[in-house]
Amino acid sequence: MRVRFAPSPTGFLHIGNARTAIINYLLAKSNNWKFILRIEDTDRERSTRESEQSILNDLSWLGIVWDEGPDKGGSYGPYRQSERFDIYREYTERLLEENNAYHCYCTPDEIETVRKKVEAENKPYECVNRCGEIGDDDKKKFELDGRKPAVRFRVSRGELITVKDYIKGNITFNSDNIGGDFIIVRSDGYPIYNYIVVLDDILMKVSHVIRGEDHLSNTPKQVLIHRALGIPVPEYAHHPLILGPDRAKLSKRHGITSVELYRKEGYLPEALVNYMALLGWATEDGAEILTFDEIVRQIDLKNIGKSASVFDFQKLRWMNGIYIRNYPVDSLVELFLPYITEAGFDPLAVEERHLKSIITAVRGSCEVLSDIKKVIGIFLSELNEPDEEADKMLKEDYSREIIILTEKLFSGSRINGENFIEGIITMIKEGTELKGKKLFMPVRAMLTGRLKGPEMDAAIPLIGFEKLRKRVEYCFNTYCRQ
RNA sequence: GUCCCCGUCGUCUAGGGGUCUAGGACACCGGGUUUUCAUCCCGGCAACAGGGGUUCGAAUCCCCUCGGGGAUGCCA
Numbered sequence: 001m002r003v004r005f006a007p008s009p010t011g012f013l014h015i016g017n018a019r020t021a022i023i024n025y026l027l028a029k030s031n032n033w034k035f036i037l038r039i040e041d042t043d044r045e046r047s048t049r050e051s052e053q054s055i056l057n058d059l060s061w062l063g064i065v066w067d068e069g070p071d072k073g074g075s076y077g078p079y080r081q082s083e084r085f086d087i088y089r090e091y092t093e094r095l096l097e098e099n100n101a102y103h104c105y106c107t108p109d110e111i112e113t114v115r116k117k118v119e120a121e122n123k124p125y126e127c128v129n130r131c132g133e134i135g136d137d138d139k140k141k142f143e144l145d146g147r148k149p150a151v152r153f154r155v156s157r158g159e160l161i162t163v164k165d166y167i168k169g170n171i172t173f174n175s176d177n178i179g180g181d182f183i184i185v186r187s188d189g190y191p192i193y194n195y196i197v198v199l200d201d202i203l204m205k206v207s208h209v210i211r212g213e214d215h216l217s218n219t220p221k222q223v224l225i226h227r228a229l230g231i232p233v234p235e236y237a238h239h240p241l242i243l244g245p246d247r248a249k250l251s252k253r254h255g256i257t258s259v260e261l262y263r264k265e266g267y268l269p270e271a272l273v274n275y276m277a278l279l280g281w282a283t284e285d286g287a288e289i290l291t292f293d294e295i296v297r298q299i300d301l302k303n304i305g306k307s308a309s310v311f312d313f314q315k316l317r318w319m320n321g322i323y324i325r326n327y328p329v330d331s332l333v334e335l336f337l338p339y340i341t342e343a344g345f346d347p348l349a350v351e352e353r354h355l356k357s358i359i360t361a362v363r364g365s366c367e368v369l370s371d372i373k374k375v376i377g378i379f380l381s382e383l384n385e386p387d388e389e390a391d392k393m394l395k396e397d398y399s400r401e402i403i404i405l406t407e408k409l410f411s412g413s414r415i416n417g418e419n420f421i422e423g424i425i426t427m428i429k430e431g432t433e434l435k436g437k438k439l440f441m442p443v444r445a446m447l448t449g450r451l452k453g454p455e456m457d458a459a460i461p462l463i464g465f466e467k468l469r470k471r472v473e474y475c476f477n478t479y480c481r482q
Numbered sequence: 483g484u485c486c487c488c489g490u491c492g493u494c495u496a497g498g499g500g501u502c503u504a505g506g507a508c509a510c511c512g513g514g515u516u517u518u519c520a521u522c523c524c525g526g527c528a529a530c531a532g533g534g535g536u537u538c539g540a541a542u543c544c545c546c547u548c549g550g551g552g553a554u555g556c557c558a
Contacts (some may be wrong), residue, residue, distance in 0.1 A: 217553040440518030
């Protein structure tokens with residue numbers, strides 16, 4: 001059995017398409033099917049090679065490995081539709097010869113006019129079929145006018161088409177309301193998706209067409225092409241779409257929608273795959289944090305939900321945080337590196353063991369990798385000047401009491417390079433009546449410049465004596481001198 | 483408008499005639515741990531869209547209404 005993912009290279013990989021890819025891939029791995037990648041680049045105006053490359057990268061990043069595809073070939077290639085035009089031409093000839101298709105000389109403008117008129121009357125548009133019956137004389141006249149014909153597929157009247165769908169069940173359409181004769185080849189000779197998807201799926205021996213629900217209403221047209229060609233239909237499964245919080249199809253205005261941006265934000269592919277698998281599907285025991293293998297073992301076409309689901313950014317974030325907390329530290333350090341650089345530090349200048357300890361201390365407060373930018377300065381900056389909230393806290397009287405006390409301890413060498421790890425908190429505690437929040441928050445603010453962050457006991461030794469001393473001095477000068 | 487799909491807590495879902503005073507997860511709220519924020523642990527809030535059937539019995543089956551989504555391209 002074989003499944004395919006067939007993106008159109010007209011931009012970045014959208015999260016919704018990524019889910020289609022993931023579902024196909026998970027199912028392929030689960031059932032031992034082949035996974036084929038096909039590039040549907042017949043939209044000449046919008047398709048680009050850069051886009052194709054970025055989609056390939058994103059799929060790889062997600063952990064998807066295709067068995068056949070444009071970059072690695074296979075027995076049913078080529079895998080780019082733009083390279084298969086000769087194949088399509090033969091079929092078009094045949095459809096034309098057998099009178100299942102005809103040349104249409106209407107111009108886009110003419111059609112547009114009719115469409116507008118019909119829409120104004122609130123009736124469904126249907127091709128007027130003018131060219132379906134014209135004779136050779138008229139054709140010659142049009143050609144003399146310099147018109148290039150498109151090819152239209154002839155839709156029979158009153159034909160019932162039942163699509164057997166694994167997820168939705170049996171759906172019956174009447175050929176009378178699928179919009180009439182539809183174009184399969186543009187006037188410039190470029191074929192249309194709806195047509196060649198049929199050809200390629202057959203030619204590439206795709207057994208299961210698993211795609212988004214937005215393709216469901218195209219399916220009867222495709223079935224009709226199968227019938228005209230006398231070839232059997234594949235198995236179909238149309239999964240529901242992902243919605244934004246307002247329940248409209250997920251789009252840019254809802255937040256980030258490209259896989260690339262998720263990667264840049266610092267989501268882990270494992271978390272993204274895990275989260276997406278759980279949209280419209282659940283395990284028997286309700287477990288949610290699942291490894292790839294666990295998902296593969298349990299997922300089944302038969303229990304994928306029928307209803308659309310709202311993409312919950314918050315839950316994804318939460319799940320990503322779980323993955324960050326459970327990741328092997330060594331690999332995690334690697335993953336964090338670019339974000340540390342982005343924060344303005346050179347991670348290579350930091351001793352590896354030290355860096356690993358820092359990551360271990362802060363991973364708990366990171367839900368996405370880029371969160372480290374907010375806390376890394378605690379360890380790598382000399383001062384890490386207090387941010388707004390910390391500044392506000394340090395201006396409080398009880399904070400000043402602690403700053404003055406600590407400054408004395410440092411300047412009088414009571415706290416020194418030898419004892420600071422155990423000493424700072426202990427001695428401050430001994431020198432004041434303050435406790436709890438009023439003790440710890442000022443200490444945290446003074447020493448780290450932030451109100452949030454890793455545990456103080458873990459942070460102090462990692463910051464180091466010199467930096468701590470400077471920070472205390474800075475706070476003393478800033479908040480305790482009149 | 484027309485065609486098609488869908489409808490369980492705010493969100494993702496479990497459930498497929500009795501075991502449902504409807505279970506889990508995120509979010510939210512409260513408590514505990516951490517003499518601190520976060521993490522972690524415990525607890526709470528919160529749903530069968532509405533109306534008709536069928537049945538001894540309906541979240542579960544049927545119909546209608548309503549609501550949402552998709553399609554309606556010489557895009558994919």
